[in-house]
Amino acid sequence: MSRRPSRVRRWLAGILPSLRLRLVVVFALVALTAAVAASGIAYWINREAVLTRAQNAALNDFRKTLGDHAGTLPPRPECDQLKEAAEAMANTTQNYEVVLIDRQEDGAPCAVTSGEKFTLAAVPKKLQEAVNKERPVDAANTAPYHLYWQRITQGDTPYLVGGATVIGDGPTGYMLKSLEPERDDLNSLAWSLAIATGLALIGSVLLAQAAASTVLRPVQRLGDAARRLGEGKLDTRLKVSGTDELAELSRTFNRAAESLEERVADLSTREESSRRFVADMSHELRTPMTAISAVTEVLEDEQDNLDPMIAPAVQLVVSETRRLNDLVENLMEVTRFDAGTARLVLDHVDVADQITACIDARAWLDAVELDADRGIMVRLDPRRLDVILANLIGNALKHGGSPVRVSVRTADDSLTVEVADQGPGIPEDVLPHVFDRFYKASASRPRSEGSGLGLSIALENAHIHGGEITARNAPEGGAVFTLRLPRDASRVAPNDDADSDSDEEEEER
Structure with a gap:
């Protein structure tokens, strides 16, 4: 059982008729998909690695400095003391800003910052809530109890925010670190991967072109050989x-x-x-x-x-x-x-006189109506034209009865002769075979109806002139045979004078 082509294959064949182009496009799409997938995975892995490394380094440093500086402050420190501790904490290689919050002796809250950009308002509410939860007191441990963090974006700049409370009712500290250097590094990596993907796509197209040439060259040779075989070689x-x-x-x-x-x-x-x-x-x-x-x-x-x-x-x-x-x-x-070996012997012929002579020689004058102007001159083979007319008119009289109407029309370089009868017409299943040799519509037809060669010979004589004969049924009834010939058959018989002697000799044998 034959398999129907898939929709994808039909779609590709519709927009990409060339097999070479289809191979290149499919190869390029596969390579592009693989390159994009590999680049995406590589970017994601590197992104996580870069951000995690920067995040861990900043948070670990903040944990340590919070314990070293904020954890050593006295209970209810002054704002100046908190300010000094915040500045000391921010003075590290991690380049983050710090906010410290605690209550003074009078119970009033004090919030100090190590820089100008970072304030308590920049800290997300959920992060503050997580940090400010009540903590168990462990006087023996002054390190931060737990460190919370979150990535945020302010404007177009990504930041890392972390916060913790020093155990023992110590101050609460928050840090803000810019991740802009890491973002720039990741953007550079993305551009590098995009360029690598583009180069991979170009390379895949070139490779696909080479592969397609390798694969299609034998197919092309096979197609050329099949064409030569079809031409008869x-x-x-x-x-x-x-x-x-x-x-x-x-x-x-x-x-x-x-x-x-x-x-x-x-x-x-x-x-x-x-x-x-x-x-x-x-x-x-x-x-x-x-x-x-x-x-x-x-x-x-x-x-x-x-x-x-x-x-x-x-x-x-x-x-x-x-x-x-x-x-x-x-x-x-x-x-x-x-x-x-059939050759044309051309001569100048008056079409009306030629048709009249044809029907007169066969005693058909009373059965044929001729519609042709006198003086229509053509250069054809008179004998073969007589054979064509005799077969067409005789066939019409035999199967369609009289009268048979013969009409002649001319164009600039063509002659058209129509032979129409008054009979029942030609059956549709017979019409394609009327010019076949020895073809008869019914095997029971009497032998006197002919050999089945007349119309075939008429068609061959039309072809040798460079013309054609067609058959059809008229809408009002009856069969119509149309003969089309060039007005000058010299172009298909350039050596008609030289061939005339041999043709005459053949007729005399």
Whole structure:
């Protein structure tokens, strides 16, 4: 069971018709996805590492300095003492600011800061609530009981805020450290990763292009070979190297081409033999048919003097002899077309006179209505034009009855002749086959209706002029055959004068 192509494949085929482009785009997308994922993971890991390192260093230093300076202050220290302790705590390599809060002897709160940017208002409320929870007193330990921290952003600058209360009802301290250097380092890392991703994408596109060329070059050679094979160059073969799937595909193509060449050669041999047999038989039959035709003409002339019992048989012999003679002539004409020896003998022809002569020679004047202006001159082969007209008009009379209407139209460089009958038309299933050789709409048709070569020969004669014949059914009923020919067939018969002698010799044989 065949599998339907996926929507993604159909979508890609719609917007990217080139297989090379699809390979490059898919390769680039995969590489971009991998590069972005790797860069994102690397950035996240480095970000956490940088921030954690800076955070731990600042908090550990703040814990130590809070215990060393604030923890040694007397109970209810003065604001000046808190100020000195805050400045001492901020005077470290971590470059943070400090706020210390405690109550004085009179019970009034005192909050001092080591800098100008950091105030108690900058500390988040939740952090203050966590720090100010009631702590158990442990007089033996003056270190901060617990350290709380939080990252905040003021303006465009990230900060780390930490806070703790010194055990033993000591002061509460808060620190504010800028994480701007770490942010700048992470931005530089992000830019570096973005550049690396871009370079990886460019490299992947170049690599995909090289890979696509490597993969598609054998496919392209296979396509070129298939095209040459389709043009009839059956000796086309591919050079095969390697053992991969493409090499196996090339070997399969070579085997198929070799088998096809053998079959075509065999069929050509058989076709040539059949064509030669038909041509030889047609020529061989022509001599006795000439003699038989002469005898039948004598019998036809003496038909009135024959016994009435014999007359029908004589008439049958005469009609069948004519039919057989027409069949031989048609077969000879077909073999010329098949052998490519049919040639045009061009002459200037008045179309109306040519059609009138055709129907007059066959006694069709009363059955044909001609709509053609006199003086329409064309350069065609008169004999082959007569064959075309005779077959089209005769076919219309035979299957459509009279009257048959023949109309002629001209354009700048083309001639159009329409032959329309009054019959029932051509069945739709028969219409595509009306010009096939030996084709009959029904196997039960009587033998007198012809050999099935007339319309085929008419079409071949139109083709050799560079023209065409089409068939259709008219809306009001009846079949319409349309003949289109160039007004000057010299372009398809440049050597018509040189070929005329050989064609005349062929007619005389």
